[in-house]
Amino acid sequence: MANSPGPQRARKRFGQNFLRDERVITRIVKSIQPRSGDRLVEIGPGQGALTGALLAAHGELDAIELDRDLLAGLRTQFFNYSGFRLHEGDALQVDFAELRGDGAPLRVVGNLPYNISTPLIFHLIAAGDAIRDMHFMLQREVVQRLAAEPGSGQRGRLSVMAQYYCQVMALFSVPPEAFVPQPKVESSIVRLVPWQEKPHAAEDEALLAELVRRAFTQRRKTLRNNLGGWITGDTLTALAIDPGRRPETLTVAEFVALANHPAVTLSAS
Structure with missing residues (x-):
């Protein structure tokens, strides 16, 4: 050296x-x-x-x-x-x-x-x-x-x-x-x-980033509270995601699945 x-x-x-x-x-x-x-x-x-x-x-x-x-x-x-x-x-x-x-x-x-x-x-x-x-x-x-x-x-x-x-x-x-x-x-x-090939790929990465940002707006609150008015409880339930869960419990795969759901769009937010 x-x-x-x-x-x-x-x-x-x-x-x-x-x-x-x-x-x-x-x-x-x-x-x-x-x-x-x-x-x-x-x-x-x-x-x-x-x-x-x-x-x-x-x-x-x-x-x-x-x-x-x-x-x-x-x-x-x-x-x-x-x-x-x-x-x-x-x-x-x-x-x-x-x-x-x-x-x-x-x-x-x-x-x-x-x-x-x-x-x-x-x-x-x-x-x-x-x-x-x-x-x-x-x-x-x-x-x-x-x-x-x-x-x-x-x-x-x-x-x-x-x-x-x-x-x-x-x-x-x-x-x-x-x-x-x-x-x-x-x-x-x-x-x-x-990742050379992402294990879970979002169709719209800007939408994923906004979803994650909103989910953690108030980390002590549930997804129902943080995403309410944008994403319905029915949409979450359809993906087997309990609306009563806190954001830190979700996997990357679950966030990506939610971002890829047809009911979730930036224009509707």
Whole structure:
């Protein structure tokens, strides 16, 4: 691995906490298992701790960094890697299909700040087959919501929509002591693998998204309460869905079946 860079102050506006624990870094790289021909993309390389490990394991990496103060250090630190390509900019504005080009689908990795984690995940999902998989470090609570099973107290809109588009696997937790400065929350690593063929496909994904949004408007209330005035109890019953159930008990398959029911349309909402 390249030498560690000199001290760099974390900037609050970017939600920066720099990963330092070598054992955690090694475990992340092992989870990704980069292989010949892979196209790795790191979002927010920061001071380059994980970047160096990925380059040592694979030799090639595209890195996207928004903080201009970190760019010069990254270029200096990894100048001897001809396969290191550093892009300045906001990952939320990157066209990942264009970044992929005619090459292999992208394998995306990053330590994501809370404020961009959800929009960035869905921005990447929107890139379709340009993305092979994603490995992210997120707040543990976000990972719990992403991976929450039906009936779980953490299950919500994010759970259903992420699982509709991807296989979601919570891998392992990372303690605050692994970072400088130490965050006030626990972190976890999650793997997201976009379905090549969705096990349950909605005929209208915009309708599905609106259905899920409304179902979780007041999560303590029942489907009858949250969807009343739009979807009748008879429609729910026809699909063997009890109107008295709470939204967190529904599977992705049940939400998709409801969205695909001919009586459920956006125009009628």
